Every structure is written in structure tokens, then in C-alpha cells.
Amino acid sequence: MTAESTAQARTGYRERQLVVLDVNGTEHEVLVEPRRTLVDVLRHDLGLTGTHVGCEHGICGACTVLVDGRPARACLMFAAQAEGSAVRTVESLAGPDGELSDLQEAFTRHHALQCGFCTPGFLMLAEGHLAACPRTDKAEIREVVAANLCRCTGYQTIVEAIDDCARQRRNREED
């Protein structure tokens, strides 16, 4: 053990760092250890517990958020890396009065969740995919949702919900 780490162990002192984050359009300043992952800052420091933590090593996708509009694993990023980016979490989907978004409504309608643990991750994965590929189809959606693990529904209803939401958005655009 080096002198420095011995001193750390004795005093409990850990280096902290000021991180400025743009989350759901609001600027937050947090003083955290550099090793704090984005998902831990969202949940523990900002109280945004909608984003879930499953495997903590990039396999399950429960922590998926949007970083500059694109789906990313919040457990595979340190919060410091997200400085200067726009982060969006599941809390940004519903309206200010709590009204569910069309994507959330589609998940409800199609029974695309049971226990709900994986749902925030699937919602943000779908939100990012639909924004980038509004003309997506079921085959493409199946490939995209393979990124996340759901152990209840078996994916079929999730694919149907996302496809239904995409169709409705396209229909609204054509009207």
C-alpha cells in the first residue's frame, strides 16, 4: 500500500470533483468521486430513481438513458464523462401534469411490462430509436430491443408496443 492510499484509508478522505450535468433540461451541480457512474449520480445524488440499475456491467440495459439523444448505458459511463452532454431519463417522458407519453401509453395498452424493472430502460431505448428511425419496422425493433433484458414478458408485447407507437406517430404526421 502506498503512503497516499494508507492516508486515504485512515482518514476516509476521497477525492471529489464538481460535475455539472444537464439532465432533462435542468442544470445540476454535484460534488462526487470521479468513480461515480452516471446512473449512481442520477439515482443517489439527483434522486431520479426512475432509471434502474441491474447488472452494472453493460449487459442488461436497465439503466439505459439518452445521451445527446442516443441510447447509452448509464452504468458504463462515469458522470464526469457526461459533462457537456444533454442527458434524458425516463422522468422526461410524461408531461408536467403526469400525463403519460404516447410511448408509455403504448406499453400500457400492449401489456409490455409485468414487474416493470426493465421498463425505464426499454422506454429510453425505444425513445432514442424512434427519434432516429421514425420509419422503423418490427424486424429492426426486434434487433434494437435485443440490447436489453426482460425476464417477464418475452419481448413480443414490447415489440408490438414500440411498433404501434411508431405507426401512430407516422399517422399523426400524415394528418
Add this chain to the structure above:
Amino acid sequence: MKPAPFTYHRARDTEGAVRLLAELGDDAKPIAGGQSLVAMMGFRLARPRHLVDIARLPDLDYLRRDADGALRIGALTTHHTVETAGDGALGAGYAVLRDAMRWVGHLPIRTRGTVGGSIAHADATAEWCLLAVLFDAELTAYGPHGERRIPAAEFFHGFYTNALEPDELLVDVRFPAPARHAALTEFAERHGDFAIVSAAVTLDFGPEEGAGPGTTPLRGGRVALGGVAPTPVRVPEAEEVLAAGGRADAALFAECAARAAAAVDPPGDANGSSQYRRSLVRTLVEQALEEAVNR
């Protein structure tokens, strides 16, 4: 699953990043997308005392065609950028790079992970490492003493080890010549997992390929494999079959695949025995050749 403590530094430019890495020595690691490194730090397989964040370095995120036909990819270009690149950026000769991206993890990994990060990580089954070896890519490292160019064949030293010095950054990957008829395929238990075996091939019909690969005789080709050795490898024994020429048909492909399977001596592990990997080599090389000829 929490990483050991470290100090975080954000580099503003390439010179600064390299200077910082030189000062901090072996205790420092550069981080770009972090899609492998953060997980390894969580498992404490890596415990760097300092992380130098290079993700925001300017001018390392590009796809460029040189006048000589080469394609250059900036080290900080994400897999997702290549996956969504138009024909104008890549051309038919490099379309295989775009098509190979669907094998790299999943969408949320590809939006963060970078081409340079993947090659510098040097996983023996990583798609970019295999493509670099297949295309004889030239890798440019930048360090305190300036730039140096390293051929892909000399870059990968073994499991997760490469020719980079601790204070060098991979900055550019140059694919010297297009390959219109090329394909990459692989096998994993679940799509998006690390490949057990991966195979990539090119077929060369020469410049006079007017009537299409069905009638023009084959002039040669390349065969590269991942998951059969500590680094991705070319298979000269299989390439001899393609260099002998003749019609690019199923019989030739079967012969090439059989020679590839006979030439390799893959290690067995929990993901598959040596024999299983060898039979995957045969199947995947044949599949890749069929795919390549139909392009």
C-alpha cells in the same frame, strides 16, 4: 461492481493528452467511449489511478477518403457513426465496415464505443481488430515523440496487449485499399455477445471484373479469423486456395474453408472446445465467402 478510486482528467487536445499520459506513467489510462474499460474497472480487472478522458479531443471523429482510394477513420469515430454512414462516405469498397457494425455489441454500446478504443483494447474477437488485420490497416500512434505508423499485422501482441506505449494514443486507422467483395460473419450464443469465432474475407476479381464475379475468374483473396488465437490472424493456407484462381463457386469456397479449419489450432475454453471452434471456422469461412461473392 464499483471501480477503485481514481483521479479524472479531461484532455483538451491531443498534445495535452499525451503529455499528461507521459507525466502520469503506467498508472494512467486513456478513456474514450469506455464501453470495455468501465466494465473492467467495475470488476476491478483494471485499476488505473488516473483516467485521461480523450472523448472530447477535437478532430479525431471523421471518415475520410484519400485521393489514393484509402479510407481513414479517426480514432474517436463511434461504431454508430460508421453504421449510419452513407454510401458517399464509405463507397461500395468499404461497405463491409458498415455491415459489420451490427455485430458490435448492441445499439447503446455502439453509440458510445469508438473505433480507436476497440482496436486499442485489442480483444481477439473484436470486429474492428479483425477488420484491421483483414484490410492490412495502418494504425497511427501519437506520442511525446510525434507520430508513428504501425501495420495491423504488427499491432496486436496478444490478449488485450498491443504495440502502443503507455503514453501513446491511437489517433487514425487507415484502410489502404477498398475491397468490394468482402464480408464478416461470426457466431455467439446470443446476438451481441462476444464472438466465439469470427471470420472475415475479401475476394479479388481484378480490375476487369466487368461481367460480374459469376464469370470473371478469381485472382485472390484474404481470410482472417478471430477467436482462434490470442490475436486476430490471417490464414495463408486458406488464401492460397483463393490465389490459385478459378471460378468462385461453392466447391472452391468449401476447399478454402476446409484449409482454414485445418490450419488453425484454436484454444478450448468454457465457450467452446478446440474442435468446436475449428468446425465453426469451416462453417463461417464458407458463409463469409458466399456473402462476399454475392456483393
